[in-house]
Amino acid sequence: GxxxxxxxxxxxxxxxxxxxxxxxxxxxxxxxxxxxxxxxxxxxxxxxxxxxxxxxxxxxxxxxxxxxxxxxxxxxxxxxxxxxxxxxxxxxLHNPVKVEVSSKYQTVKSLIQQYMFVPAKHKDCYLTYICNELAGHSAIIFAATCATAQRLALMLRSLGFPAIPLHGQLSQAKRLSSLNRFKAGDRTILIATDVASRGLDIPSVDLVLNYELPANSKDYIHRVGRTARAGRAGRAITIVSQYDVELFQRIEFMLGHKLDEFPAPQEEVALLMQRVGEAQRFAAVDMRGKDTKQKAGGKKRSRDDDEDNADPELQRMMKQGQKKFASKRK
Structure with a gap:
């Protein structure tokens, strides 16, 4: 299709x-x-x-x-x-032969698995903190819906992070473009839905970040399996809110062990709140504008894979925000 x-x-x-x-x-x-x-x-x-x-x-x-x-x-x-x-x-199938590789769901030893327990309303701040702390590493961020994946890509781009979305509402050409740019290193952060959690041909990913937990615990294995492949080391961080505790406990039960916590000093995260709030507003404005154009029946113009298509005023605001955030990160 x-x-x-x-x-x-x-x-x-x-x-x-x-x-x-x-x-x-x-x-x-x-x-x-x-x-x-x-x-x-x-x-x-x-x-x-x-x-x-x-x-x-x-x-x-x-x-x-x-x-x-x-x-x-x-x-x-x-x-x-x-x-x-x-x-x-x-x-x-007629007279099938069944080949089962493994009936036990497990992760590789070279994978570091961690979690962060955060208030739901501050998830974007903690996500930004992780991206900042682990800047320079290739990362796949998993979101539950296409809208969330798109919003996070816009928000992180306005903060100066090289993020790009990959979800089912993008055309096939744009999905391929997103994947190729990520593989080439032109974008180091790929924000994907579970459509992309299996079958991706990406040889090396340093970090998998679960912004939202999968409804099925087994899908957690497929997500984190994007990193620590072929004997390489990797890291998976799961953001857990007060609404995700039961899902998270199921994942730990399936794995057979407790995950370690990823350290995030509250005072450092708090410093990001104002800037992240601005970026959230930029993303909301962008998505509302896109929805309005589609409802009006106008030509579809999207920033799904390239911020260069941004409206001039929004692009100016994003660049100003990126400069302010970059100065705070130094």
Whole structure:
């Protein structure tokens, strides 16, 4: 999805040996692209099956399975074996061979895991404190919603941090742009939703920061698995508010041990409050302006991946704020 259908149809007409696609877009081509068929398919791979089913792709998967030949090799990969995945397994696999890497959820020893217990209303201040303390390190910040990811990216950029968002409301082209800029080091902070928490091809991430806890404890493992890979060291910090205690306790129970606290002197965090408040207002103004333009039916113009598109007045305010914050950080 997110890429022009006609352009894809031209590529499919060249009879590629391998096609990688989302269920919805594959079905679109099966139904609308003349000459496209998977009747001669030899291998069908269903990757991230649990996520596909959680995103309500059951209908599309059924249509794809119906269009496939019965004589084929099918590979189904899933991080968790849910009831929906078991149902799909029965429907799509014949005499399956099950390969289970590990039934125990655990993290690697080279990963430092810490938490911060903070008042919910001051989460942005503590997030800024962490970014400041660990400046220069590549980091992925996980948020629960697309709106939060976008807001945090705008807020951190106005504070002078090289942040960029990655979430489901961005076009495919902008998601790829965000990911590539992060991998290239042009942006060192990637703010993502759980859409991006699995399957990201990023070789080296120094820090994973959970701004909001995942509803499923197992998703915590997938998030923090973005760092401390291939024997390298890494750090994961989870921000816990008064509303997250039960979720956090479930995570610790799953891990089998208590996490250490990340030190954050209150007096140092307090020094950031005024500046962070200004940055929050900048982000709110920006997002309101974008919503107004979309509702008015005007051309979509977004600062999702580049602050250079900012309105001149807002850009001037952001630059002033960045200078003031930089002087305080020295």
């Amino acid at each position: 997110g890429v022009d259908m006609v352009q894809q149809s031209i590529m499919l007409a060249k009879k590629p040996h391998i096609v990688v696609g989302t269920p919805g877009r594959v079905v679109d081509h099966l139904q609308n692209t003349k000459g496209f068929s998977i009747r001669s398919l030899k291998f069908l791979v269903l990757d991230e099956a649990d996520k596909l089913l959680n995103m309500d792709f059951e209908k599309e998967l059924d249509l794809i399975l119906q269009a496939c030949p019965k004589e084929r090799n099918t590979y189904l990969f899933s991080a968790t074996m849910t009831s929906k995945v078991k149902k799909l397994q029965r429907a799509s």
